[in-house]
Amino acid sequence: xxxxxxxxxxxxxxxxxxxxxxxxxxxxxxxxxxxxxxxxxxxxxxxxxxxxxxxxxxxxxxxxxxxxxxxxxxxxxxxxxxxxxxxxxxxxxxxxxxxxxxxxxxxxxxxxxxxxxxxxxxxxxxxxxxxxxxxxxxxxxxxxxxxxxxxxxxxxxxxxxxxxxxxxxxxxxxxxxxxxxxxxxxxxxxxxxxxxxxxxxxxxxxxxxxxxxxxxxxxxxxxxxxxxxxxxxxxxxxxxxxxxxxxxxxxxxxxxxxxxxxxxxxxxxxxxxxxxxxxxxxxxxxxxxxx
Numbered sequence: 001x002x003x004x005x006x007x008x009x010x011x012x013x014x015x016x017x018x019x020x021x022x023x024x025x026x027x028x029x030x031x032x033x034x035x036x037x038x039x040x041x042x043x044x045x046x047x048x049x050x051x052x053x054x055x056x057x058x059x060x061x062x063x064x065x066x067x068x069x070x071x072x073x074x075x076x077x078x079x080x081x082x083x084x085x086x087x088x089x090x091x092x093x094x095x096x097x098x099x100x101x102x103x104x105x106x107x108x109x110x111x112x113x114x115x116x117x118x119x120x121x122x123x124x125x126x127x128x129x130x131x132x133x134x135x136x137x138x139x140x141x142x143x144x145x146x147x148x149x150x151x152x153x154x155x156x157x158x159x160x161x162x163x164x165x166x167x168x169x170x171x172x173x174x175x176x177x178x179x180x181x182x183x184x185x186x187x188x189x190x191x192x193x194x195x196x197x198x199x200x201x202x203x204x205x206x207x208x209x210x211x212x213x214x215x216x217x218x219x220x221x222x223x224x225x226x227x228x229x230x231x232x233x234x235x236x237x238x239x240x241x242x243x244x245x246x247x248x249x250x251x252x253x254x255x256x257x258x259x260x261x262x263x264x265x266x267x268x269x270x271x272x273x274x275x276x277x278x279x280x281x282x283x284x285x286x287x288x289x290x291x
Contacts, residue, residue: 002050002051002223003050003051003052003053003223003226003289004050004051004053004223004224004225004226005047005048005049005050005053005060005223005224005225005226005228005229006023006027006047006048006050006206006211006221006223006224007045007046007047007048007200007203007204007205007206007224008023008034008045008046008047008048008205008206008207008208008211009043009044009045009046009205009206009207010038010042010043010044010045010046010194011043011207011208012040012041012042012043013040013041014040015040016034016037016038016046017034017037019034019046019208020032020033020034020046020048022208023048023208023211024050026208026211026212026215027050027211027215027221029050029051030051031050031051031052031054032048032049032050032051032054033048033049033054033057034046034047034048034049034057035047035048035049035057035060035061035197036061036065036168036197037120038192038194039081039083039192040083041081041082041083041192042192042193042194043192043193043194044067044192044193044194044195044205045194045195045196045197045200045205046194047060047197047200047229049226049229050223052226052289052290052291053226053229055273055274055287055288055289056226056227056229056230056274056287059229059230059233059261059274060197060199060229060230061168062168063168063197063198063199064148064165064166064167064168064197064198065165065166065167065168065170065194065196065197065198066163066164066165066166066194066195066196066197066201067163067164067166067172067192067193067194067195068153068161068162068163068192068193068195069161069162069163069164069172069176069189069191069192069193070159070160070161070162070189070190070191070192071159071160071161071162071176071179071180071187071188071189071190072158072159072187072188072189072190073092073158073159073160073180073183073185073186073187074089074090074091074092074158074185074186074187075088075089075186075187075188076088076089076090076177076180076186076187076188077188078118078132079116079118079132079173079188080116080118080171080173080174080176080177080188080189081173081188081189081190081192082188082189082190084118084188088186089186090185090186091185092157092158092185093183093184093185095155095157095183097152097155100152100155100160100183101152103179103182103183104150104151104152104162104179105150106182107147107150107175107178107179107182108147108148108149108150109146109147110144110145110146111144111145111146111147112142112143112144112145113142113143113144113145113169113170113171113174113175113178114140114141114142114143114174115128115140115143115171115174116128116171116173116174117129117131117132117137117138117140118132118173119171121140123138128140143169144169145166145167145169145170146166146167146170147164147165147166147167147170147175148165148166148167149163149164149165150162150163150164150165151163151164159190160179160187162179163195172189172192173188173189173192176188176189199228199229199231199232200224200228200229203224206221225271226271226289227263227271230261230263230274231263233260233261233262233263233274234258234260234262234263234277235262235263235265236254236255236256236258236262236263236264236265236275236277236283237255237265237266237267237269238252238254238264238265238266238267239267240266240267243264243266243267243272246264246275246283246285246288247272247285247288249285251282251283251284252282252283253281253282253283254277254281254282254283256281257281258277258281258283259277259278259279259281260276260277261274261275261276261286262274262275262276262277262283264283264285264288270291271289272288272289272291273285273286273287273288273289274286274287274288
């Protein structure tokens with residue numbers, strides 16, 4: 001199995017881990033990891049890192065994400081989506097698109113968001129969703145998020161369709177509830193689709209069916225190279241002696257002034273992991289591929 005990144009269009013009703021394991025089995029991969037979980041009721045882009053590319057998953061996770069979602073107004077559920085029981089009903093005021101747009105603009109920028117109880121965050125090793133299912137509510141510390149864009153796509157008087165570009169750690173279910181409250185009612189997510197994860201804005205996704213067909217036909221899948229996911233880092237090209245020393249855990253000098261996390265390439269131009277460069281251009285190994 002080759003090292004690389006596969007962009008899966010996760011189907012409705014399947015957990016992210018179940019989708020990951022299905023892909024891993026189909027491709028015969030020894031190692032695989034997904035970037036950013038999607039709820040079972042959500043669909044859309046789920047980047048899956050295969051083999052040595054699993055070592056860059058954490059760096060991809062820091063990128064922004066774009067979601068398209070619908071909010072059913074006048075109803076609030078225990079989970080913030082269609083899976084939970086209805087716990088509140090409120091009238092929906094007469095709303096105009098111009099007013100909705102102004103309200104949406106107020107959500108732009110950096111802000112604190114309290115994670116929902118129905119989330120995979122843990123308290124004393126126990127996922128919050130398990131506590132919530134047991135009827136418990138615990139205090140959750142607010143987390144800083146950043147909303148870059150929030151656009152109204154449609155409104156029919158009872159439901160909104162929105163598109164948001166947001167930072168990692170943003171809970172769209174909480175955002176939907178907050179938007180509904182700002183509009184003078186309550187609401188829940190009726191549909192959620194992840195359009196893309198940066199930096200894969202224009203890349204093609206594959207379905208479980210298309211992967212299965214390709215495997216059955218003995219066809220090779222087009223994987224994105226691992227360094228595609230860390231293209232925001234500066235590139236450091238090393239000759240054979242310096243690349244070897246770096247692989248042995250030693251510090252080497254870069255040929256140009258760089259600092260921070262860097263992509264590492266050997267004398268043949270092959271990407272072999274990531275390092276950390278200081279202000280003097282000294283590079284230390286961080287996560288190296290076994291090639």
